[in-house]
C-alpha cells in the first residue's frame with residue numbers, strides 16, 4: 001500500500017473516531033488552548049471555523065482577539081496555500097469551498113502561529129488532515145519567511161503511534177487536546 005493509501009485509510013477511521021468524541025464534548029475543551037495562546041499576545045494567530053466534528057477553538061479565538069489579530073483560512077485556489085482573513089466574533093460570514101464559512105470582508109493577515117485542525121496526530125508532530133495538502137503548503141510557504149508555530153488542536157483520541165509521512169508533510173510544534181499540551185521534542 002502506498003503512503004497516500006495508508007493515509008486515506010487512517011483518515012477514514014480517525015474521522016469516525018472524531019465524530020464519536022464530538023458527541024461526548026460538553027463544550028469546554030478549549031481551556032488549554034486559551035492558556036497557551038495567552039503566552040503569545042500580540043502574535044498574529046490563525047484559527048479556524050470548525051466544520052464536521054472538529055474540536056471547537058472559537059472560545060480561545062474570541063479571547064485572543066482582545067490581544068492581537070486573529071485570522072481564519074480562505075481557500076483561494078486548489079493546490080495553493082491558504083490565505084487568512086481577519087476574523088472577529090461578530091463579523092459576517094459566508095459559505096466558502098468545502099462547507100467552510102469565511103468572513104465576508106476583512107484584511108488579509110500573515111499568521112505566525114497557526115491553530116491547525118486535523119483528523120489524526122502523533123506525539124512526534126506528525127499530522128493528518130482532510131487530504132487537500134492545504135496546511136502543508138501553507139506552513140511550507142510561511143516557514144520560508146519566518147519561524148511559524150503550528151499548533152495542532154484535537155481530541156486526545158485522535159492520537160496514533162505514527163502518522164505515515166511523505167516528503168511534503170510539515171510538522172506540528174505542539175499538540176493541544178482537551179486533556180494535555182504536548183510539546184514536540
Ligand SMILES: Nc1nc2c(c(=O)[nH]1)N(C=O)[C@@H](CNc1ccc(C(=O)N[C@@H](CCC(=O)O)C(=O)O)cc1)CN2
Nearest residue numbers: 015048049050051073075098099100117130132134135
Ligand atoms: N475548519 C476548517 N477550515 C478549513 C480547513 C479545515 O480542515 N478545517 N481546511 C484545511 O484544508 C481548508 C478547507 N479544506 C477542506 C478540504 C477538504 C474537506 C473535505 O474533504 N471534507 C469532507 C470530508 C472528507 C472526508 O470525510 O474524508 C466533508 O466535509 O464532507 C474539508 C475542508 C480551509 N479551511
Ligand SMILES: Nc1ncnc2c1ncn2[C@@H]1O[C@H](COP(=O)(O)OP(=O)(O)OP(=O)(O)O)[C@@H](O)[C@H]1O
Nearest residue numbers: 007127128129130131132133134135136137140168
Ligand atoms: N508543499 C507542497 N507542495 C506540493 N504538494 C503538496 C505540498 N504539500 C502537500 N502536497 C500534496 O498534497 C496532497 C495531500 O497531502 P496530505 O494527505 O498530507 O494532506 P493533509 O495534510 O491530510 O491535508 P491538509 O493539509 O489540507 O489538512 C499530497 O499528495 C501531497 O503530495
